[in-house]
Amino acid sequence: MDNNCSLDFSIIPRELRLLLEIIRTGKGDINGQFKNELFTDINWDNFLYLARHHRIYPMLYSKLKKFDGELIPIQVIQTLYHEYKKNTYQMLQLCAEMEQVSKLFTEHQIRLLFLKGPVIAADIYGDISLRTSKDLDILIPKTDLKRAEELLLNQGYERVEVQATLYEWKWSKHHVSYFHPQKKIELEIHWRLHPAPTKEPNFNELWQRKRISKLTSYPVYYLGDEDLFLFLVAHGVRHGWFRLRWLLDIDQMIRNGIINEKNNGLLKFFQQHYLGRHALILSSQLLNTPINEEMQSLTTGKRTRKQAQMAIFYIIEMGNSFSNEPFSIKLNLHKSFVLNLYQFSIRSNLQKFFYIIKLFYPSPADTEILRLPKSLQFLYFPLRPFLWVWRKTMKPI
Template structure:
């Protein structure tokens, strides 16, 4: 706990700035007197408001930053900054209500077609973990269905005006299902739906299936009715897996886990750890719990924290996340070279040697949409992508590495020739002597 206090006081936060300390203090819906005191102290210190707004926006934290600053100490915030926070907050709030309405319409449409579906993240998480639709920023809706229902669910989305963004023809869309885990749909009004049929990609060992989740779904109230939701224990696990696979690069994901743990009250932690063992995700669970405890001071049972701290890899990965969290902008991961640190991070999250091996094989061979877009093949030839992908990855890596080499300039070539000629003269002179 000493470590946590030291981080939260703004002096030794991951990036060591008052702004990051303030953002961490605001990354919760309810604050204790100690956190309120730290916020007050930080607001008396020097704050770079532009930097804070950029940081809050990047980390999906504007609603909570506004909530705490406007609620407790609006006089400590410049009017112009408060106005921008308020505008963002109001826009997010109304958009969240709108998207919640869209989610309810989509669930009704799927139900009418007899397609079992279960939403997660987005409005459901805002309502159940944050207790308020206004306080969590989300840009799209996530709905999980069984793989065999994906195409019909896509038709349901089309009937509501959404268009698939994968660019696949109907035959290829079906053929690509085993290799992908989600398709993105967009509508002209800016609404977006991610239709999932797997929680993680094939290279990650996390065998939580839509069939299991649909069978064990809880019902939660939303918009005057009740909708299906992940069982609480599986939701905590899923959020920890999701955040871990994205290297926890947004504070919002850490905050999601903190809020869910806080809202879950008497959740059965032994059952969660047991489920994590069954789903081979102990390390990802423990990493998420280490982060909420370190950065957000989220209280967890002592015996659970002992288990969390017993894995040195978790400690190392948590330290890496804390160091990276507020440094620079979100990484450009278009290039393979930029992706390598993420792949290394994901590799270390796998606990068993066979899961690490499986991770490498699937990472190298399981095709992604860019592979198909680079070389469209008919559905019957899709297995060939398993050969094409490693070749493409290898080719791209070589090109990227070549592009990083310093260019050879004409003067360099000339100098080499001169030296070469000089050497020749010396050799010639030597031979004369």
């Protein structure tokens, strides 16, 4: 890749650097591929914490299970195996629930597309045990929301109520969550892929390009390959890639040949939308993702590189603007500024307008600091700057 697009990785901590080195090794024997200095002064507790946070421990274990060196403590390998096994059981449970929900909705004439979960783990990685999922995400037509909720409630699910202020923008919501207390399964019903106002294909267009999963005996449908790739890119960008699992999805899909001369839709997307280009830079430089010459030409430019560099900061801070260091008010404000600057920069002009307006509106986080009765919630407007500073300067409890 062009040196002009090289990112500054000097701020990446040693434990995260080691994680990346292991993840991007090939499928062959990894013994002897690492330099011993990579393992020097590693805090293994932090190493495991990062593996869990970034949700990459299944892939990590799959690469380290045959590692016979003495560089990694056996306790670390055993912990990764325990997490890997626990995730495999959870994915199998989600797979069974996915089939049941698909059958339930289909029998009641509700079309549904699975956005994440075991279905994309099998599609992208070829093995449901190599990707984590904490819940099932389903997209349905908005007109079917009421009927879908009735079906889920009859099956024992409970709607997860999110505390909201009087002035919350309900139109910006794009999903609602349900939880089954006996099965311990969370399910999200989406009527949009992304929060409004975001331009996206309508459900009928996505349905026409759907694929059928080979995981289950009863038909389970999910997004077409291009739609899934664009959905994962937009989702990762919106969240600043603060979980490397999302970037690993992009890496695997590119390695599987999702970007080629036949996929004109993807090429057109990256030509017209600069915000997706830094996903290519991050994937290629953090995970050694192979990018063809045509796509490499799209990763040049100061704006693209700057966004990718801000995303590195977002990944390191895990989307958290707080610091546990003493007297960290200035540091917390700086982190908050950089993280918000990134979130602002990835938006379209219309989205930037609403982003600025929304900064002045009360949020659920404000109510956690100061609870006011409904009759006094208008006070959240003048108090919001003070509550914001309080959140960004005080250490989390």
